[in-house]
Amino acid sequence: MSRSLRLATNLARHYPWVTTPFIVSAPMRVMSSPSLAVAVSNAGGLGFLGPGVKTQDIHKDLEEISTLLKTNTASANTNSESLPVGVGFQLWSDDVTVGIAAIERYKPCAAWLYAPHNTDTDYDHWARQIRRVSPHTHIWIQVGSLAEATALLSASEKPDVVVVQGAESGGHGRETDGLGLITLFPEVADAYADSGIPLFAAGGIADGRGAAAALCLGADGVVMGTRFLATPEARISRGYQNEIVRASDGAASTTRTFLYNQLRGTVGWPKNYSPRTIINQSYRDHQAGVPFEELKRLHDEALQAGDDGWGPEGRLATYAGASIGLIHGVKDADTIVREVREQVLEKFAPVGKSKL
Numbered sequence: 001m002s003r004s005l006r007l008a009t010n011l012a013r014h015y016p017w018v019t020t021p022f023i024v025s026a027p028m029r030v031m032s033s034p035s036l037a038v039a040v041s042n043a044g045g046l047g048f049l050g051p052g053v054k055t056q057d058i059h060k061d062l063e064e065i066s067t068l069l070k071t072n073t074a075s076a077n078t079n080s081e082s083l084p085v086g087v088g089f090q091l092w093s094d095d096v097t098v099g100i101a102a103i104e105r106y107k108p109c110a111a112w113l114y115a116p117h118n119t120d121t122d123y124d125h126w127a128r129q130i131r132r133v134s135p136h137t138h139i140w141i142q143v144g145s146l147a148e149a150t151a152l153l154s155a156s157e158k159p160d161v162v163v164v165q166g167a168e169s170g171g172h173g174r175e176t177d178g179l180g181l182i183t184l185f186p187e188v189a190d191a192y193a194d195s196g197i198p199l200f201a202a203g204g205i206a207d208g209r210g211a212a213a214a215l216c217l218g219a220d221g222v223v224m225g226t227r228f229l230a231t232p233e234a235r236i237s238r239g240y241q242n243e244i245v246r247a248s249d250g251a252a253s254t255t256r257t258f259l260y261n262q263l264r265g266t267v268g269w270p271k272n273y274s275p276r277t278i279i280n281q282s283y284r285d286h287q288a289g290v291p292f293e294e295l296k297r298l299h300d301e302a303l304q305a306g307d308d309g310w311g312p313e314g315r316l317a318t319y320a321g322a323s324i325g326l327i328h329g330v331k332d333a334d335t336i337v338r339e340v341r342e343q344v345l346e347k348f349a350p351v352g353k354s355k356l
């Protein structure tokens with residue numbers, strides 16, 4: 001049996017409701033809501049709940065997910081051992097005790113770990129505790145460089161799935177050693193050839209073309225974040241969502257900068273991470289040399305303006321990926337998953353679905 005077929009069989013056993021190709025919605029902090037995660041899983045993908053403002057918030061969100069799944073008869077309910085959604089954690093800020101208690105109680109099928117302060121110890125620490133309280137919960141770890149990926153191969157608690165995040169991605173990613181998916185992914189795949197660990201691709205994928213390309217690079221599945229911000233299910237302000245739909249040309253209209261974290265007062269991210277965001281007036285003024293205190297004052301004023309705080313002349317953080325030029329409207333998460341799946345299957349039709 002080929003490597004990809006063996007891994008696909010194992011994934012199908014753990015995620016029996018998921019349809020080929022394996023499509024995942026990323027755990028975007030706060031924005032990946034219970035209804036988004038459930039809609040993606042019900043469409044035959046795997047939806048992840050995002051980390052909360054406080055770790056404690058995921059208890060309420062997981063409770064809501066349990067209720068949504070009970071009242072829904074769609075395919076995601078087929079696995080009785082665990083909840084057919086995953087949950088994301090930012091290790092640098094999330095409280096491990098609170099997080100583990102939520103996993104023990106709700107038994108999500110997967111836990112996605114990202115951004116530890118100490119890569120040598122934090123992943124192992126979380127993974128060991130998760131496996132102790134919920135042996136069926138798969139450990140997913142997102143990395144953005146070859147060095148991070150290869151370090152995991154000698155971890156004592158190996159991940160069940162590794163997500164390779166390209167520099168195109170929205171939200172936080174590698175600040176100095178990131179690389180585009182088309183070169184990063186195959187090099188990681190070579191390093192993982194004998195590992196038995198499935199690799200998922202994230203960063204810049206917003207439609208079936210990107211998803212098919214990632215599968216051609218050797219991905220066992222694809223992750224989309226920014227695309228799912230333009231859904232009715234996302235927990236996002238209308239002004240922010242309008243920007244995801246309006247903006248185009250990711251090279252010109254997005255950048256990686258720490259400015260918005262500073263304006264928002266978000267401190268403590270581990271070194272070598274910075275977020276990709278849509279450029280607006282705060283960034284342009286910053287480039288023009290306006291002092292931080294003035295930027296902060298204008299930012300806080302914009303916070304009071306509701307949806308008008310976003311937009312080309314707006315001042316609020318608008319974290320999003322380089323794929324924004326591919327997103328032209330708000331669509332149900334269910335529609336996105338089904339469309340991307342169909343587009344991929346169409347592209348692979350001449351060579352046969354078994355290649356996926």
Ligand SMILES: Cc1cc2nc3c(=O)[nH]c(=O)nc-3n(C[C@H](O)[C@H](O)[C@H](O)COP(=O)(O)O)c2cc1C
Pocket residue numbers: 026027028029030031050051088089090112113114142165168169170171172202203204205223224225226227319320321322323
């Ligand atoms: C608004 C936003 C918030 C995000 N928050 C998180 C997070 O809390 N944890 C995490 O592991 N990844 C987070 N990500 C990154 C995603 O996991 C994923 O790598 C990224 O969305 C993929 O790129 P794409 O946005 O181009 O699809 C976030 C992405 C976005 C756009």
